[in-house]
Amino acid sequence: MKKLSRRSFLGNSTFLSVAGLLGFAPLAGSGKRAQKGDFVHHVYFWLKNPGSKEDKAKLIEGLNTLKAIKQIQLARIGEPAPTNRDVIEKGYDVSWLLFFDNLEDEEIYQKHPVHLKFVENYSHLWDKVIVYDSVDV
Amino acid sequence: MKKLSRRSFLGNSTFLSVAGLLGFAPLAGSGKRAQKGDFVHHVYFWLKNPGSKEDKAKLIEGLNTLKAIKQIQLARIGEPAPTNRDVIEKGYDVSWLLFFDNLEDEEIYQKHPVHLKFVENYSHLWDKVIVYDSVDV
Numbered sequence: 001m002k003k004l005s006r007r008s009f010l011g012n013s014t015f016l017s018v019a020g021l022l023g024f025a026p027l028a029g030s031g032k033r034a035q036k037g038d039f040v041h042h043v044y045f046w047l048k049n050p051g052s053k054e055d056k057a058k059l060i061e062g063l064n065t066l067k068a069i070k071q072i073q074l075a076r077i078g079e080p081a082p083t084n085r086d087v088i089e090k091g092y093d094v095s096w097l098l099f100f101d102n103l104e105d106e107e108i109y110q111k112h113p114v115h116l117k118f119v120e121n122y123s124h125l126w127d128k129v130i131v132y133d134s135v136d137v
Numbered sequence: 138m139k140k141l142s143r144r145s146f147l148g149n150s151t152f153l154s155v156a157g158l159l160g161f162a163p164l165a166g167s168g169k170r171a172q173k174g175d176f177v178h179h180v181y182f183w184l185k186n187p188g189s190k191e192d193k194a195k196l197i198e199g200l201n202t203l204k205a206i207k208q209i210q211l212a213r214i215g216e217p218a219p220t221n222r223d224v225i226e227k228g229y230d231v232s233w234l235l236f237f238d239n240l241e242d243e244e245i246y247q248k249h250p251v252h253l254k255f256v257e258n259y260s261h262l263w264d265k266v267i268v269y270d271s272v273d274v
Contacts, residue, residue: 034213040234042179044269060274076171078271081240088268095271097177103218131225132181134215134232137197 038136039100041109044092046128055125056093062122063096069112071105072098092130103135175273176237178246181229183265192262193230199259200233206249208242209235229267240272 049055060077067075078095100106109115186192197214204212215232237243246252 038213039218040213040215040232042234042269076175076177076273078177078273081176081243081270081272083240083243083270085268087266088270090270092269094274095177095269097179097271103220106218106220129224131222132179132229132232133218133220133225133227134234135218136213136215137231 034136036136037102039103039106040132040134040136041098041100041106042132042134043096043098044089044130045094045096045126046091047093047125048127050093059094059122059125062118062125063094066109066115066118069109069114071100071108071112073101074099106133171273173273174239176240176243177269177271177273178235178237178243179269179271180233180235181226181267182231182233182263183228184230184262185264187230196231196259196262199255199262200231203246203251203255206246206251208237208245208249210238211236243270 045059047055047059056079063075063077066072074097076095076097078097080090080092080095084090098106098109100109182196184192184196193216200212200214203209211234213232213234215234217227217229217232221227235243235246237246
């Protein structure tokens with residue numbers, strides 16, 4: 001059985017124990033697969049006050065409200081890692097990564113009242129966003 | 138049980154059937170959680186010949202070889218989605234998204250012989266890469 005961390009996807013140790021007892025390996029390698037058309041929405045935020053921990057925390061608070069939108073299959077909030085190479089963009093303050101099943105679900109997310117409320121309440125915090133929308137090949 | 142698509146993470150219908158029979162819901166909501174320090178490595182490639190389907194297929198072939206590196210917890214290969222808003226960057230040709238458990242695993246990946254071989258064999262295909270490394274907050 002290939003060793004893969006499952007906590008990102010499952011986070012349920014009871015299940016893992018049971019799966020282990022049953023002797024099958026449902027996740028071996030499968031975390032690396034996705035289906036054609038699966039949608040990845042990645043947003044990078046540059047704050048108006050880049051040094052402000054308070055504004056960053058506020059934005060993260062806002063992003064957390066978005067997780068209520070049920071079309072979201074996975075959501076991750078990040079900040080620049082301490083890696084250093086010429087090709088690495090480190091100027092942003094917050095990374096917001098979402099998985100959707102398809103383009104249609106992402107469109108529902110964009111127009112969702114919770115999302116509109118988020119923009120209304122938190123967009124004063126950022127100066128710039130760059131969005132990368134991609135679909136799995 | 139919250140309805141969540143599991144195919145992105147599991148892709149194993151046998152497992153799902155068994156889990157269903159056992160009556161527990163290991164994935165309910167958990168796809169949205171990640172742990173502090175989890176590492177997201179997102180690379181966007183601009184091809185030297187942006188219109189070349191052949192070069193794009195070649196690059197994708199190369200990226201697929203990287204999946205052999207066991208530190209990778211999730212890998213997704215994408216292309217720009219047909220979404221259109223001012224903030225969306227659509228100029229790149231291929232998106233390469235990886236999850237690692239931590240920074241150390243990403244460093245192993247960077248120096249891994251399979252990765253070095255990939256750079257050696259495929260870097261002539263791209264003109265530019267932008268990398269966003271982020272750690273979950």
